[in-house]
Amino acid sequence: MAEAVVSITLQTIRDLLVKEVQFYSGVRSQVEQIQQELQLMRSFLKDADAQQDADERLQTWIAQVREAAYDIEDNILVFVAVKNASRRYRNSKNLLKKLGCFFREIITTHKVGSQISDIKNKIISLTTSLQTYGIKPINNQGENPGFDGARMRDLRRSYSHVIEEDFVGLQGDIKMLVAHLIDEHKDRVISIYGMGGLGKTTIARKVYGNRDVRRHFDGFAWNCVSQRWDKKDILQGILIKLIPENRDEILGMRDEELVRKLHDVQLKKKCLVVLDDIWSIQAWDSLKSAFPNTTGAGSKILLTTRNREVASFVYPSGFLYEPRVLSNEESWELLRKKAFPRRQDIAEYVIEPEMEILGKDMLARCCGLPLAILVLGGLLVTKHSVREWQTVNENINWYLARGRGHGKQRAVTEVLSFSYHDLPYQFKQCFLFLANFPEEFEIEAEKLYQFWVAEGIISQGERAEEETMMDVAERYLAELAERCMVQVNVKETAGGFKNCRLHDLMRDLCLSKAKDENFANVIYFRRDKKPMDSLSSSRRIRRISFYLDSDLDSDITHDAVACSENRHIRSAFFYANDCRHDVLQQMRFHLSRFKLLRVLYLQGFQSADELPKSIGDLIHLKYLSLSYSKFKKLPSSLSKLVYLQTLDLEVDDSLQIPNIIWKMKSLRHLHLPSKFQTQDGLKLRLDGLIELETLINFNTSLCDVKDLDTLTNLRKLRASIKDNLDDLPNILKYISFTQNHLRRSSLSISCLQFCSDALAFPRKGDPYCRSLHVPL
DSSP states (O other), rough: HHHHHHHHHHHHOOOOOOOOHOOTTTHHHHHHHHHHHHHHHHHEEEHHHHHHHOOOHHHHHHHHEEEEEHHHHHHHHHHHHHHHHHHHHHTTHHHHHHHHHOOOOOOOOHHHHHHHHHHHHHHOOOOHHHGGOOOOOOOOTOTTTOOOOOHHTOOOOOTTTTHHOOOOOOOHHHHHHHHHOOTTTSSSSEEEEEEEEEEOOHHHHHHOOOHHHHHOSSSEEEEEEEEEEHHHHHHHHHHHHHOGGGHHHHHHHOOHHHHHHHHHHHHHHEEEEEEEOOHHHHHHHHHGGOOOOSSSSTTTEEEEEEEEHHHHHHHSSEEEEEEOOOHHHHHHHHHHHHOOOOOOOOSOOOOOHHHHHHHHHTTTTTTTOOOHHHHHHHHTTTTOOHHHHHHHHHHHHHHHHHOOHHHHHHHHHHHHHHHHHHHHHHHHHHHGGGGSSOOOOOHHHHHHHHHHHHTTTOOOOGOOOOOOOOHHHHHHHHHHHTTTTSSEOOOOOTOSSEEEEEOOOHHHHHHHHHHHOOOOEEETTTTSSSSGGGGGGSSOOOOOEEEETTEEEEEEHHHHHHHOHHHHHHEEEEESSSOOOOOHHHTTTTGGGGGGOOOEEOOSSOOOOOOOGGGGOOTTEEOOOOOSSSBBOOOOOGGGGGTOEEEEOOOSOOOEEOTTGOOOTTTOOEESSSSEEHHHHHHOOOTTTTTEEEEEEEEETTGGGGGGGOOOOOOEEEEEEEGGGGGGHHHHHHHHHTTTTTEEEEEEEEEEEEEEEBBBBBOOOTTOOOOOOOOO
């Protein structure tokens, strides 16, 4: 990870030296000198990162390098923020403000120059000390031997077939489970239980998608319960899938109404409900009233759990099924499919005998667990020689020899851990960034790409001609999916990834590594009695995620914002979960101290009014999201966010927007709310946003169609026309003229929507009519 941090710091310095050249008077020479020292340092880090697990002293050294690189970037970014503030007041008529900024700039220049000089001396000392550890420089720009740029560029492929191809064995068990489900005389509950990594969810998916099952039942709902379950969310999610036409009514129901409605629906039509990953008896106790005690119309439940006690408790006389581990032959077949994916130009890949011997030797340590085998296969798919396979085998033996735990669970843990260590440094931070998201959270792929870009994790050097940074980020996610580090869902028609998530065991690894590397902290304000204790460490916090529940008291919400005293935070995620306490009111007094913040994610605030004006002080902010919250007004200080790349305003209520978005020239992705009005009563100006790639919820009654002509870099457009069709020709003209770079577009007229996916003609007035699709 030190290599990744140093590389990102170097990229930040290069970018700022180009973009902010006028700001560097007074510190430019120090910045250039430290840039040279970091480049020398990086040549040693590949070897150091590879050896750190064998030497605790080396681990300490690498941690010092990582923190030094962070400190350099922190000081440079603070310096730029002060320079920006001085520039704003340079032409001010207020003499006191001008003098104050002038003296502050002089003091900051001296202070930053002195600190950078101290850090440079520290880095020189750290580099000199490397000879103690026998570390040698590797001048390959930091690339990992497992990283293949050409291979990365070939990773644009659909993953819709992955589950089918990578499933081996247990076909007879699938048939048995299907037969049990569609036999109305059999038990109404089927429970699949067993340890993590056995493939319970994969088996459930195979059964859920079986043709006989799809023909037998009238309604289908899949819901992940997980450890942090919410009764209302689960009931709403199931009902919306069973009766989607009643979505709005369902979202307004109280708990007891949801229970009654779900109970009645299952008696009236034949439903299959999957409760995936249910952990506790308490979770079932909370939900059981919504499920009939009799089969009624033939409805059934399929659940997965790690706990046999939970499976037995849900329905004592129900059918219990524990998947077996794979045999040696099945294990080899699964590894072969994953490590040697079928190629169109080769009928059958010939595997060298030495590789087969090594592969079967490594499989013995996987204990027949599908997850361990898949992760091992994802690791070996990047290794193309016998020598590379020998290295993996030796390293896995070493990991197992020093690892904790016993038997099968230990096998999974150690194989997963080694798969992380084998990641090229470019991808380690991408993987660790997923620690910021909740358990069982389906992360929208495009938003994840925007997070990565905002944090500087995606390298400009990886961008090919005609590619955007979003394209590069998609390749990064494809690499993680190829290695089975993340699970992905593919868009049905448009290609690319729809969303991704972490297997719960992989998430445990992610959280553990993120903490070890001081990459991210996760704070639960319900689960932890003293949640802020984990922040009392002397280590500086860089990224933090807060989970705020609705039953919090004011003392705890005060703790939630107190962390802003730590000025080193780069990303802050707030998951409010219907929290109605005045967190934002308290935050407005702290927010301006987040000087280095790049990502601010505010989800689920239900009593929010206006975003604090101090948001404009976050000069380095690149990503701001208010999604699924109920903000009503934005401050005009947003115009100060000159580096902002993503602005997500898809709130749950009508929003009042100052007419300043056109000033935000760095904006690349803009998600407007479905309902809004400008503070000046005029149409929202978007002209001149030449960097804009994504524009969501462009409404011709609220925005000017002529502004689209100035958005020369737009790749994705979702627009709507309300009532007045006069703008339709201009919209269609724009789409036709920009088809070379406009990759995806949709246009909605009232309840009808044009897009490029398929062709369907609904009847006007049909309550199920949602979209009209025509190819562009």
